[in-house]
Amino acid sequence: xxxxxxLSKYQDKGYLIGRNIIxxxxxxxxRNYLSQRIDEYAREQFKWDKIKSLYENLxxxxxxxxxxxxxxxxxxxFNFFPSSIDYFARYGPILYELYQNPEIxxxxxxxxxxxxxxxxxxxxxxxxxxxxxxxxxxxxxxLYYNEPVRGTWEKGTEKLHILTVWVPLVDVTxxxxxxxxxxxxxxxxxxxGARSDDNVVRMEDNVETRGTxxxxxxxxxxxxxxxxxxxHTSKLNKSNKSRWSIDxxxxxxxxxxxxxxxxxxxxKYLNDKARSNGWExxxxxxxxxxxxxxxxxxxxxxxx
Ligand SMILES: O=C(O)CCC(=O)C(=O)O
Numbered sequence: 001x002x003x004x005x006x007l008s009k010y011q012d013k014g015y016l017i018g019r020n021i022i023x024x025x026x027x028x029x030x031r032n033y034l035s036q037r038i039d040e041y042a043r044e045q046f047k048w049d050k051i052k053s054l055y056e057n058l059x060x061x062x063x064x065x066x067x068x069x070x071x072x073x074x075x076x077x078f079n080f081f082p083s084s085i086d087y088f089a090r091y092g093p094i095l096y097e098l099y100q101n102p103e104i105x106x107x108x109x110x111x112x113x114x115x116x117x118x119x120x121x122x123x124x125x126x127x128x129x130x131x132x133x134x135x136x137x138x139x140x141x142x143l144y145y146n147e148p149v150r151g152t153w154e155k156g157t158e159k160l161h162i163l164t165v166w167v168p169l170v171d172v173t174x175x176x177x178x179x180x181x182x183x184x185x186x187x188x189x190x191x192x193g194a195r196s197d198d199n200v201v202r203m204e205d206n207v208e209t210r211g212t213x214x215x216x217x218x219x220x221x222x223x224x225x226x227x228x229x230x231x232h233t234s235k236l237n238k239s240n241k242s243r244w245s246i247d248x249x250x251x252x253x254x255x256x257x258x259x260x261x262x263x264x265x266x267x268k269y270l271n272d273k274a275r276s277n278g279w280e281x282x283x284x285x286x287x288x289x290x291x292x293x294x295x296x297x298x299x300x301x302x303x304x
Contacts, residue, residue, distance in 0.1 A: 006110050014186030014230035017216060018223045021103040022167070027220060029094045030246065031060055031169055034124070037078050038064050045071065061170050061241035065129050069240075074131035078124050088300060095122060096293045099248070099284050104165060107225060108250055109285050112163055115256040116285040119162070119267075120274035122248035127177050127237050135177065135236050138208070139201040140185075141249070142228040143193045148273065150195040158190040160259075160266035162228035162251045169244035173217045177237035179224065182211035185231035207231050253283060278304045 001009075001018065010016040038060075045051045045067060055066045068076060080087035098104075099118060108116050127134045141164055145157040172178035185207065193203035211231070216224060226232065228249075237243050252259055254267040271281045280299040283290055291299070 003110050006107055010111055010225065010227075013181075013183040015181055015183070015216075015224060015226040015232075016107070017218060018103065018107060018225065020219070020221045021107075021223050022101055022221045024221045026097075026101070027167075027169060030098065031244075033091055033094055034078060034126075034169070034244065035060055035063075038067075041076065042067055059241075061244070064126055065240060065242050068128050074128050075133045076126055076128070078126055079121065085301060085304060088297070092297060092300075093293050095248075096282070096296060098167070098246070099282060104223060105285060107223075108163065108165075111225065112161065112250060112285070113252050113256060113258055114285060114287055115253040115283070116250050117253045117271065117281045117283045119249050119251060119270040119281050120277065120279045122246055125243070125245045125247070127234070127243040127245070129237050129240050129242075131237060133198075134234070136200060136234040137202050138182075138231050138233045139193060139203060140191060140229050140231055141226075142190055143201045143203070144195075145228065145270065146190075147195050147201070150197070150199060154273075155266050155269040156190075156262065157266045157270065158229060159262040160228070160251055160270075161263075162249055162270070164224075164226050164228070164247055164249050166224040166226065166247040167245060168218050168220060168222065169246060170241070171217075171219050172243055172245070173239075174215050174235075175237075176239040176241060176243040177235055178218060178243075179216050180213050180233045180235060181216055181226065182207055182231040183214055185211050186227045186229040188229070188231070190229065191231070203231075250284065253286070275303055 006016060042054045046054055051067055051070050055063050058066055142158040147153050191203055191205055193201050196202050251267050254264050274281050280296060280303060282296055
């Protein structure tokens, strides 16, 4: 896609799907890492007599779902606590490579400018069959950033353009719980909504009557880019397999000259928040020097 087309589609709809922009084998390191984590999890559960089989011969999509079916649970979190440096040593280099994907960076450069950083913990999602905990009602991401803990409203991140990059690790369909979006909703401003007792944001408006809910089926290798104000939802996975994905968030670095004071303060807030959670933001686009993997790893070690 050419620069003009990227800009006009994204600005018009509040999202953009880059089709086939990651070579699928380039996602193997992440899928293999997750397969190892599932294997470790299976062996642990088997040792504790929680499951009767290791389900070793099942596919990446099916194995965790089968284990969880037997255990009658609907969520396993393969993210890790920021203090867990051992996991970061294994997973960080893979993440670092994904963050440097040339086509993702080209699009981020067009949409966010010449100084860009990730702002924190990426989300690895194993969205299991029938799992209500991993289905998210309609929301704008800024509602989560503004209320990081239930009842604690912090900075106005809606002033800043924060861009979520959402990468499916399997083909996603309406059946297995692809994302849905309301095109053009990024122009509605920040709507009313807050975290409920389960920590999930719920919006006050019936947004479905205000726009056109649109499913976003995607293939392995496609990448979704969306703004922090674009209204979206993640519906139930009705298949018998996990819907794997990873998402991470980016914005102009607080030092970017193009930012207004309000935007700068939101960018600084997000980076400080990430650091206070033990996660060093990573600069991915700059005219200066980009940190190497070792530099990023060492900066993270200092935080914990
Ligand atoms: O991947 C999902 O299921 C939910 C993602 C989402 O809603 C988000 O990243 O804001």
